Amino acid sequence: MPIYRAPVKDQLFLLNDVLNIGQYSNLPGFADATPDLVNAILDEAAKFCENELQPINHSGDQEGCTRHEDGSVTTPKGFKEAYEKFVEGGWAGLTQDPEYGGQGLPHVLGFCLEEMMVSANHSFAMYNGLAAGAIAAINIDGSDELKNKFLPPMIEGRWTGTMNLTEPHCGTDLGLLRTKAEPQEDGSYKVTGTKIFISAGEHDLAENIIHLVLARLPDAPKGVKGISLFLVPKVMVDDEGTLGDRNGVVCGSIEEKMGIHGNSTCVLNYDGATGYLIGEANKGLRSMFIMMNAARIGVGIQGLSHSEVSYQNAVDYAKDRIQGRSLKGAATPDKPADPIIVHPDVRRMLMNSKSFNEAARNAALWCGLLVDLSHKAETEEERQWADDMVSLMTPVIKGVFTDRGFENAVNAQQVFGGHGYIAEHGMEQFVRDSRICQIYEGTNGIQALDLVGRKLGANGGRGMQAFFKYATEVREAAKGDDRLRPFTDALGAGLKDLQAATMWLMQNGMANPDNAGAGSVAYMHLFGHVLLGLMWTKMAKVSADALDAGTDDPTFYETKLVTGRYYMKRRMPETGALLAELEAGADEVMALDAANF
Incomplete structure (x- = not known):
C-alpha cells in the first residue's frame, strides 16, 4: 500500500530561510505567524494528512461516491468522519478573513496545507478547495447581506461551495452557455439549466452546499458580455441563518471518471432554483475569474502534490526492490541482486522528480507569499509588483506544474515496473488522479494561450x-x-x-x-x-x-x-x-x- 510523509522540513526551509517570511511581521496576518506557531501548524497539518487522509485515499478510490434515488450522494467510507475532524481542527478558516470567523494567517501557509492534503488524498482535498474559491468570490463581489449570511458557516467548514461553469454543449467557450436566471419581485432570481463536471456538487460532508452559477438574464447581451454570477444554495437559508427547505437543484448523476473517484463530480439540474446576484449584472465572468485564478494556482500545487507522493513511493520501492547488478559491479555482494536504485535510469527518473518537486515547492510558496503581498504590502508599488508577478506566473504554475506532475507520476509508476500497473501499490491511482489537473480549471493549452495572448x-x-x-x-x-x-x-x-x-x-x-x-x-x-x-x-x-x-x-x-x-x-x-x-x-x-x- 502507498505511503506519504509530509515535507515539513523542506517547507520550513523555504518559509524561513529562502522566503524569510519573518521580515513581514509588520503586515496583517504575518504578525501572528511566529516561528513557533508556523512549526506547530505544519506539524499538526502533517499529522492530520498522514494519519486521517492518506489511509482513506486508496479505499476511497476503490469505493467511490454513491448517488441515491433522491439525488443525494454518499462519500466513501471514512470521508465524513475525516471531514468532521477537518472542521474541528479549524483548517477550513486557516487563511480566511477574520471578520467572518477566519484566522487570517498568510496564504503562503495555506499553500503548505494544500500541498499536503492533495498528496494525502486529492479527492478529499477538493471538497474544501472548491469552497475556498467560492468564499473568495463572495468576499470580493458579494453584497454585505450575502457575506454576513453565507461566509461564516463556509469559513467554519460547516458549509462547502462549488463553481458551476460548464454545460453539456460548452466548456471553455462560456459565451455559448444557456442557463437562465429570471428576476423575482423580492430581488432574487429563479435559475434553470444544467451544469456538468461540477466537482463536490453533492455530498454528505456538510450541512449545505453553496453553488456559484453562471447564467443569463432574460435581456442579457449575447456572448460572454451577457453572463451573470449567482449564489444558489442547496438548502435555503433564512435571515437568521437557519436552514430551511431544499432548493430547486438536484444531482442528476455522478460522472464516471478516470480518477478522483472519491470526489463527487456531478451533473446538476437547476429547476427554478432560488439564487442571488453576485456583483453586477452581465459582469459575472469577472467575478468567476476571482475563483478561477485562485483555483488555477491551487491546481498547479496539485501537480506538485502528485509528483511528490509518487516520488516518495518510488524511492522507497527503488531502495527495497532488488534486481540485476550495478553496471560497475555488485553493490551488495551479500545479496542475490542489487536494489534498483543503483541503476542510472532509475535514478534519472527519481532525480527528475526530486529536482522538480523542490523547485516547484519554492515557486508555489513564493507565489503564495506574493498573493499576500499583493493585498498587504505597505506601498502601492510593492502591491502592484506582487500582483503583476502572480498574474504572470498563474498560467505557468498551472500548466507546467500539472504537465510535469503527470509526467513524474508516470515515471514513478515506471520505477515499479509491472507492480506499478497493479492497483495494490497505488501508483496507477496517482497517474489517474493527476491526469485531471492538466484539464480542469482551463486546459493547459488554454493556460499557454492565456500566457502569450494576455499576460x-x-x-x-x-x-x-x-x-x-x-x-x-x-x-x-x-x-x-x-x-x-x-x-x-x-x-x-x-x-x-x-x-x-x-x-x-x-x-x-x-x-x-x-x-x-x-x-x-x-x-x-x-x-x-x-x-x-x-x-x-x-x-x-x-x-x-x-x-x-x-x-x-x-x-x-x-x-x-x-x-x-x-x-x-x-x-x-x-x-x-x-x-x-x-x-x-x-x-x-x-x-x-x-x-x-
Whole structure:
C-alpha cells in the first residue's frame, strides 16, 4: 500500500530561510505567524494528512461516491468522519478573513496545507478547495447581506461551495452557455439549466452546499458580455441563518471518471432554483475569474502534490526492490541482486522528480507569499509588483506544474515496473488522479494561450519586464561563488532563451496569431524551466551561505546543491530546444487540410 510523509522540513526551509517570511511581521496576518506557531501548524497539518487522509485515499478510490434515488450522494467510507475532524481542527478558516470567523494567517501557509492534503488524498482535498474559491468570490463581489449570511458557516467548514461553469454543449467557450436566471419581485432570481463536471456538487460532508452559477438574464447581451454570477444554495437559508427547505437543484448523476473517484463530480439540474446576484449584472465572468485564478494556482500545487507522493513511493520501492547488478559491479555482494536504485535510469527518473518537486515547492510558496503581498504590502508599488508577478506566473504554475506532475507520476509508476500497473501499490491511482489537473480549471493549452495572448503584453509588458529584472538580480547575487556557477550559468542561458522567445512572439505573433498559438505551449514550458531554475539559484545561494556559516545539518544543504545542479545541468538545457520549436512557427502546424488528418 502507498505511503506519504509530509515535507515539513523542506517547507520550513523555504518559509524561513529562502522566503524569510519573518521580515513581514509588520503586515496583517504575518504578525501572528511566529516561528513557533508556523512549526506547530505544519506539524499538526502533517499529522492530520498522514494519519486521517492518506489511509482513506486508496479505499476511497476503490469505493467511490454513491448517488441515491433522491439525488443525494454518499462519500466513501471514512470521508465524513475525516471531514468532521477537518472542521474541528479549524483548517477550513486557516487563511480566511477574520471578520467572518477566519484566522487570517498568510496564504503562503495555506499553500503548505494544500500541498499536503492533495498528496494525502486529492479527492478529499477538493471538497474544501472548491469552497475556498467560492468564499473568495463572495468576499470580493458579494453584497454585505450575502457575506454576513453565507461566509461564516463556509469559513467554519460547516458549509462547502462549488463553481458551476460548464454545460453539456460548452466548456471553455462560456459565451455559448444557456442557463437562465429570471428576476423575482423580492430581488432574487429563479435559475434553470444544467451544469456538468461540477466537482463536490453533492455530498454528505456538510450541512449545505453553496453553488456559484453562471447564467443569463432574460435581456442579457449575447456572448460572454451577457453572463451573470449567482449564489444558489442547496438548502435555503433564512435571515437568521437557519436552514430551511431544499432548493430547486438536484444531482442528476455522478460522472464516471478516470480518477478522483472519491470526489463527487456531478451533473446538476437547476429547476427554478432560488439564487442571488453576485456583483453586477452581465459582469459575472469577472467575478468567476476571482475563483478561477485562485483555483488555477491551487491546481498547479496539485501537480506538485502528485509528483511528490509518487516520488516518495518510488524511492522507497527503488531502495527495497532488488534486481540485476550495478553496471560497475555488485553493490551488495551479500545479496542475490542489487536494489534498483543503483541503476542510472532509475535514478534519472527519481532525480527528475526530486529536482522538480523542490523547485516547484519554492515557486508555489513564493507565489503564495506574493498573493499576500499583493493585498498587504505597505506601498502601492510593492502591491502592484506582487500582483503583476502572480498574474504572470498563474498560467505557468498551472500548466507546467500539472504537465510535469503527470509526467513524474508516470515515471514513478515506471520505477515499479509491472507492480506499478497493479492497483495494490497505488501508483496507477496517482497517474489517474493527476491526469485531471492538466484539464480542469482551463486546459493547459488554454493556460499557454492565456500566457502569450494576455499576460505577456498586459500593462505594456510591465510584468514580464519586472520578472526579467528580478531574475537577473537573483543571478547577479549568486555570482562570484564557484559552487554556484552551474546555477548562474544555466539560469543565464535560460533567461537568454526566454528573452529571445519573448521577442520572437512580439515580432511574429501579431502578424500571424497562429504563430503565437502554435508556439504557446513551448513558450510556457520554456518559462517554466526558467522559473524553476530561478528557484534553484535562490535555494543554492541560501544553502551555500548556510554551509559557510556552519550548520548542524550539513547533509541537508549539501543535498540541495547536488539536486539543484542536476536540474541545472540536465533539465535547463531544454530551453534551447523549446526556443527552436517556438521559432519554427505555425506553417507546418497549419499546413494540412482538416480532411487529411
